[in-house]
Amino acid sequence: MTVHPPVVGHCDELLEALGAFRASAHVTQRWGDRLAAVLSGGGRLLAAGNGGSAAQAQHLTAELVGRYREDRPPFSAIALHADTSSTTAIANDYGVDEVFARQVRAHGREGDVLMLLSTSGASANLLSAADAARAAGVRVWALTGCAPNPLMAGSDESLCVEASSTATVQEIHLVAVHMICAAFDAALERAARGARGAGRGAGSARGAGRAAQRKRR
Numbered sequence: 001m002t003v004h005p006p007v008v009g010h011c012d013e014l015l016e017a018l019g020a021f022r023a024s025a026h027v028t029q030r031w032g033d034r035l036a037a038v039l040s041g042g043g044r045l046l047a048a049g050n051g052g053s054a055a056q057a058q059h060l061t062a063e064l065v066g067r068y069r070e071d072r073p074p075f076s077a078i079a080l081h082a083d084t085s086s087t088t089a090i091a092n093d094y095g096v097d098e099v100f101a102r103q104v105r106a107h108g109r110e111g112d113v114l115m116l117l118s119t120s121g122a123s124a125n126l127l128s129a130a131d132a133a134r135a136a137g138v139r140v141w142a143l144t145g146c147a148p149n150p151l152m153a154g155s156d157e158s159l160c161v162e163a164s165s166t167a168t169v170q171e172i173h174l175v176a177v178h179m180i181c182a183a184f185d186a187a188l189e190r191a192a193r194g195a196r197g198a199g200r201g202a203g204s205a206r207g208a209g210r211a212a213q214r215k216r217r
């Protein structure tokens with residue numbers, strides 16, 4: 001991996017990592033499509049991370065509960081770390097490794113999705129959350145740093161960013177979040193167009209049926 005100078009070299013490292021990550025666009029597309037199906041069907045996204053990754057996870061849930069670009073209905077998405085009373089109580093009573101796992105057991109339902117973000121891919125509390133999710137039938141997706149890593153192995157699917165610095169990994173994770181949101185919105189729009197088309201087709205069929213009945217009379 002290339003060693004970059006400080007400051008302006010950060011831009012060079014980001015460009016290098018982004019160029020490599022572009023090949024993963026099909027995964028973010030698939031995740032966005034799947035998320036649209038889950039959430040529009042009444043399911044939920046749970047998301048978690050530590051430190052800067054917590055901010056990225058919360059960014060994702062904000063885009064879904066609020067909106068990404070165009071106005072649309074809100075969808076159920078919860079950033080687990082954002083509930084400070086629950087996280088501190090769980091950490092105090094059960095230990096830090098349980099802060100997300102216990103919330104997954106509380107909020108996760110079969111068919112939901114858990115998104116875990118980690119630059120190291122080795123955070124014990126995220127690994128415990130992944131185990132709890134799989135036991136509950138919740139699908140686990142991970143955004144991590146360099147592969148291989150334990151969280152990648154403990155997830156159903158993962159996207160790993162090949163970059164030497166934590167900052168660059170986090171920045172690419174934000175790109176991934178926005179790519180997922182773009183795919184999510186596009187999938188919703190395709191579904192809406194399909195529903196409108198089906199409605200028009202049903203209307204035409206009803207009209208043809210009424211015409212046939214008049215002709216028989």
